[in-house]
Amino acid sequence: MAEEIKPDKVVDARGSFCPGPLMEMIKAYKQAKIGDVISVYSTDSGTKKDATAWINKSGNQLIGVFDRNGYYEIEMKKVK
Template identity: 45%
Template sequence: MTQEELNALTVAKSVDARGTACPGPLLEAKKAIGGVGANEVMEVLSADEGTKVDIPKWCTKQGHEFLGTIEENGYFKIYLRKK
């Protein structure tokens, strides 16, 4: 997905994991995904660069669709669609 497409997504749930480092963001994502409906989009905010790589791996394992990352000033917005 392009940055514009990512920005235009309807986000069902946003998880702000900027206050935690590895493996915190992954744990926050796991805790939050239960409250997201199938085919809905979840956004994870993380200041931890590793999360950018970890979340796609987590998606592959859990069967969710990884949509992409937007880099903001000092943090990342990571998007995925729950399957």
């Protein structure tokens, strides 16, 4: 995993339940430009798996999953 990068867009989905954070991430992805870095904050445990699987399957780049205090941050780069 690469170093964390300052994101172009932050999706704060803390407190939102499955499938909320994933859907918000996809929405942000669709609005983003190629090369943009998107960060998703989530407290939902399923999202960690769902979102990372989506990033890999869609051919984008997973920068990392970072544990924060009480939530986690998934960082991705839009490459296609």
